[in-house]
Each structure stands twice: as C-alpha cells, then as structure tokens.
Amino acid sequence: MTNLKLLITGVTGSGKTAVGMALAEKLGLHFVEGDSLHPQANLDKLASGVLLSDEDREPWIENILEALTEPNVVIAAALLKRSHRKRIQKAHRDAKFIQLTAPMRVLAARIQDREKFFRQDLLDSQLVLLDPLRRDERGSAFDSTQSVSDLVKQITFDLVKK
Numbered sequence: 001m002t003n004l005k006l007l008i009t010g011v012t013g014s015g016k017t018a019v020g021m022a023l024a025e026k027l028g029l030h031f032v033e034g035d036s037l038h039p040q041a042n043l044d045k046l047a048s049g050v051l052l053s054d055e056d057r058e059p060w061i062e063n064i065l066e067a068l069t070e071p072n073v074v075i076a077a078a079l080l081k082r083s084h085r086k087r088i089q090k091a092h093r094d095a096k097f098i099q100l101t102a103p104m105r106v107l108a109a110r111i112q113d114r115e116k117f118f119r120q121d122l123l124d125s126q127l128v129l130l131d132p133l134r135r136d137e138r139g140s141a142f143d144s145t146q147s148v149s150d151l152v153k154q155i156t157f158d159l160v161k162k
Helices: 016-027 040-047 054-067 082-091 104-111 120-129 148-161
Strands: 005-009 030-033 073-076 095-101 139-143
Touching: 005 016, 005 082, 016 030, 016 073, 016 095, 016 148, 040 054, 054 073, 054 082, 082 095, 095 148, 104 120, 139 148
Parallel strands: 005 073, 005 095, 030 073, 095 139
Antiparallel strands: none
C-alpha cells in the first residue's frame, strides 16, 4: 500500500484519535490529530461551549486538504457532514474514509470524564449533524465498541481487500 490518505471520522467519543494513532503506527504512516488543524478561534469557541458553524469549519477543511497533500497520512477528524467529505474526496480522489460508530450510551460514557471541549450537548449536536458514509464515498464504517487492536486489524484487512 503506497501513498495512503486515510481519514478516521466520527463523533466525539468514537475513538478517532486512539484508532488513528494505532493504525498509523501499524502501517508506518504519519498521524495528524484533526483538532490541531483548527484555527485558534475555533478552538476558543469549542472551549467555551459554542458550536461551530459551516463558516467556522471552512479554514479547518482547507487545513485538512493541505495536510492530505503529504504522502502516507492518517488524519483523525470528525468530518460529520457528507458535503465536507465530498469536498475532500473531490480534491483527493485517493483519500479513504473510515467512519467509527458506537451507540449513544457508549459515546456518552467515553466523554464523561473529558476535560477538553466536549460535553453532552456538543455530542448531541454532532449526532444530529452526522451523515453516515454512503456507497458513493470511498471508505467503510466500523463499530468502535471493539478494542482498538481489533479495529486496526479489521481496517487493515479492509484496506488490503479494496
């Protein structure tokens, strides 16, 4: 597998960072935490509990597009909206999406002790925005209630067979 461009997507608590880091390590790829691609103004809004608008997300999407110009990269980023994923796929046809899913009770339990941006109301808003991957999008969805190592095995197998 050469020049992989993988985007680990899903709502907060789905395991994007843990799975993305483990997958990048296993495949020898560079890992990028999508939150680090937000401009400081977005991080400040999130920290104060303000939801981001599509206008706020614009520079973030641009930064993701730029990060994808690097070869062999795994980016963990929510990318909940189909329109955002379509824009990325149009610019980087070889990019693949790995969408992590879990039941609400699991997600809520995972974020309960976080000190970062996310609270229950932000999780609720993300679930409303979430567009599941469709057949015309390059990628697959995985149940993230499994262990990180099992997910990495499944994702790796999926990448090889496609």
